[in-house]
Amino acid sequence: MKKFKQPLLGEMIKQRWAYYFLLPGLLLLTIFNVYPVVETVLLSFTNYTLNTKEFVGLANFIKLFSDQKFIQAYGNCFKYVLFLVPAIVVFSLLIANVLVRSKPWIQSTFRGAFYLPTVVGGVVIAAVWIWIFHPLNGLFNYVVKYFGGEAITWLADVRYAMPAVCLVVLTWTLGTPIIIFMAGMLGISPELYESATIDGATRTQLFFHITIPVLRPVIVFILTMEIINVFQLWEVVYLLTNGGPSYSTMSIGFLIYNTAFVSGKYGLAAAQGVILTLTILLFSWLSLKASKEV
Amino acid sequence: MQKKKGASSGTKRAERISTSVQYVLIVLAALFFLMPLYFMLIGSFREMIGAMATPELIPQHPTLKNYIDLFTSSFPVGKWMFSSIFISTVTTFFAVIISCMMGYVFAKKSFPGKKWIFVLVIATMMLPKQASLIPLFLTVKKLGLVNSYWGVILPMISWPYGIFMMRQFMQEVPNELIEYAQVEGAGEIRIFTRVVMPLVKPSIATLAIIMFLQSWGDFMWQLIILKRQEMWTMNVGLSVLIRNASGGASIINYGLAMAGGCIAALPIVLLFVVFQKYFIKGVTLGAVKG
Numbered sequence: 001m002k003k004f005k006q007p008l009l010g011e012m013i014k015q016r017w018a019y020y021f022l023l024p025g026l027l028l029l030t031i032f033n034v035y036p037v038v039e040t041v042l043l044s045f046t047n048y049t050l051n052t053k054e055f056v057g058l059a060n061f062i063k064l065f066s067d068q069k070f071i072q073a074y075g076n077c078f079k080y081v082l083f084l085v086p087a088i089v090v091f092s093l094l095i096a097n098v099l100v101r102s103k104p105w106i107q108s109t110f111r112g113a114f115y116l117p118t119v120v121g122g123v124v125i126a127a128v129w130i131w132i133f134h135p136l137n138g139l140f141n142y143v144v145k146y147f148g149g150e151a152i153t154w155l156a157d158v159r160y161a162m163p164a165v166c167l168v169v170l171t172w173t174l175g176t177p178i179i180i181f182m183a184g185m186l187g188i189s190p191e192l193y194e195s196a197t198i199d200g201a202t203r204t205q206l207f208f209h210i211t212i213p214v215l216r217p218v219i220v221f222i223l224t225m226e227i228i229n230v231f232q233l234w235e236v237v238y239l240l241t242n243g244g245p246s247y248s249t250m251s252i253g254f255l256i257y258n259t260a261f262v263s264g265k266y267g268l269a270a271a272q273g274v275i276l277t278l279t280i281l282l283f284s285w286l287s288l289k290a291s292k293e294v
Numbered sequence: 295m296q297k298k299k300g301a302s303s304g305t306k307r308a309e310r311i312s313t314s315v316q317y318v319l320i321v322l323a324a325l326f327f328l329m330p331l332y333f334m335l336i337g338s339f340r341e342m343i344g345a346m347a348t349p350e351l352i353p354q355h356p357t358l359k360n361y362i363d364l365f366t367s368s369f370p371v372g373k374w375m376f377s378s379i380f381i382s383t384v385t386t387f388f389a390v391i392i393s394c395m396m397g398y399v400f401a402k403k404s405f406p407g408k409k410w411i412f413v414l415v416i417a418t419m420m421l422p423k424q425a426s427l428i429p430l431f432l433t434v435k436k437l438g439l440v441n442s443y444w445g446v447i448l449p450m451i452s453w454p455y456g457i458f459m460m461r462q463f464m465q466e467v468p469n470e471l472i473e474y475a476q477v478e479g480a481g482e483i484r485i486f487t488r489v490v491m492p493l494v495k496p497s498i499a500t501l502a503i504i505m506f507l508q509s510w511g512d513f514m515w516q517l518i519i520l521k522r523q524e525m526w527t528m529n530v531g532l533s534v535l536i537r538n539a540s541g542g543a544s545i546i547n548y549g550l551a552m553a554g555g556c557i558a559a560l561p562i563v564l565l566f567v568v569f570q571k572y573f574i575k576g577v578t579l580g581a582v583k584g
Contacts, residue, residue, distance in 0.1 A: 011405065015406070017482040018399045019405070021399045021486070022399055022411065024395070025393075026411070026452075028449075032430060032448065033449075035429065036428075037421055037425055037426045039428075091323075098320050099320070108570070111574070113327055113328055114327055119562055120331065121510070121513075123513055123529045123536070126533075126536055128331070128334035131337065132330060134347065137342075138347075138349075171326070174327070176577055183574075228422065232422045238533075257514065257518075260428050260431070261431075266428050266432070273422075273425045273427065280421075280422055
């Protein structure tokens with residue numbers, strides 16, 4: 001024991017500067033990132049509100065599994081993920097694939113155009129989409145009526161509210177994956193394509209047999225990041241539909257905010273947070289695992 | 295290629311047509327992406343209350359009324375702008391220092407426990423914000439930092455992605471330079487500030503830009519912490535303008551919300567236009583090199 005400990009301690013003292021450099025950052029990380037996660041798990045077993053804090057075991061979780069609002073929000077998040085994540089990955093791959101073959105000035109112009117909504121952010125984007133969806137004077141219904149259609153209450157109709165939110169999220173989040181895919185594609189050696197072209201491969205074949213396989217680690221990265229992001233979807237829902245109509249667009253992220261900061265039920269909100277975190281970890285793990293087996 | 299010239303001319307023509315179709319689609323997609331921003335810009339120069347809020351491609355009666363209203367209303371828009379700029383600048387400043395220090399150590403030092411500490415840092419990157427939201431709020435409240443800029447800034451300073459990013463950049467610093475400085479008798483702090491930091495200057499710019507964007511775009515945390523109207527950031531203030539426009543408010547004023555949107559977007563768009571290179575570098579780093 002001693003023989004092992006001595007050199008370890010000696011090494012630690014010798015490298016003490018490494019620890020000094022880490023200390024401020026680790027301290028902040030512990031207070032503001034690590035401790036809150038642990039505390040969330042502990043809180044999820046209590047009925048913590050503004051005036052009580054008692055251990056209640058699994059009561060919060062049991063309550064949630066019979067809570068219609070929570071079940072609906074949870075289901076909505078799966079809908080968001082199932083619709084948005086594939087759409088984001090496919091669209092950004094296709095757009096990047098065309099742009100990457102273009103002249104540099106075309107590349108940078110379009111990259112800028114697609115990234116601009118991401119730069120200005122979800123709140124700014126919502127400021128104009130709220131008008132675009134306006135039932136009487138909005139842009140979408142103007143177009144619909146121009147072609148002889150009936151005005152649609154985009155954000156107040158259960159059938160259209162979620163697709164409408166998804167559309168906004170799509171225009172707001174495509175920028176980052178496009179840039180990352182373009183960088184990945186530019187890194188693929190041109191010789192790979194040249195030799196395949198000599199063998200008579202078409203553009204489509206090049207895309208599916210060279211681009212996609214080579215980019216697989218990057219695609220998995222984007223897939224995982226987007227799953228994490230979409231499960232946390234919040235501000236666009238908060239600003240455009242407030243979760244309605246009749247909870248059809250409510251996301252877990254928004255529900256947690258409401259439970260904690262509108263209703264003041266911290267314990268219950270913590271339990272919702274735990275379920276969301278476990279779901280995200282499970283899905284990230286699944287997408288990693290699936291990508292290794294394919 | 296020469297061999298198949300005759301045989302593949304048909305497919306080549308098909309490819310050329312499909313390429314043009316692809317470009318048309320890309321242009322349409324880009325227009326669709328920019329369309330909301332365009333309508334926000336022109337809408338901010340129009341009166342868009344009630345029946346006046348119909349779409350116009352070019353404003354028929356351009357006016358500065360929305361902007362004048364915003365700055366003379368009871369909303370302290372100037373203070374919101376100050377909050378946003380102050381919070382983002384201070385957060386970025388400290389985040390860059392912390393990320394450089396930690397990134398340097400993870401890239402260039404070997405010490406007991408390094409692997410585990412690094413795994414811990416990366417693991418926090420995977421957890422959703424909502425997982426730590428409530429205790430984080432209670433902690434900040436205990437520290438007396440609700441309604442304080444520091445309540446927004448402190449939790450954002452130690453940013454795992456930034457630490458990871460700086461570690462990647464720091465790996466490119468040649469070991470020989472550090473060793474040479476050590477032989478010359480320079481202390482650790484001197485090596486870090488005089489040798490390492492100057493070598494990663496462009497990377498620091500990249501990190502700073504991405505951190506600034508991150509901090510500027512934050513919304514939920516600011517909404518929770520900043521309760522007093524004069525402390526709100528642009529995002530929080532704008533969200534109130536939007537929700538007034540959509541919710542039960544008697545006067546639905548889209549032009550005002552759009553003018554707010556334009557003001558909120560202006561600083562970050564300027565930054566993007568000037569430093570596009572750094573934005574792109576910051577976005578691609580994690581995925582392509584990691």
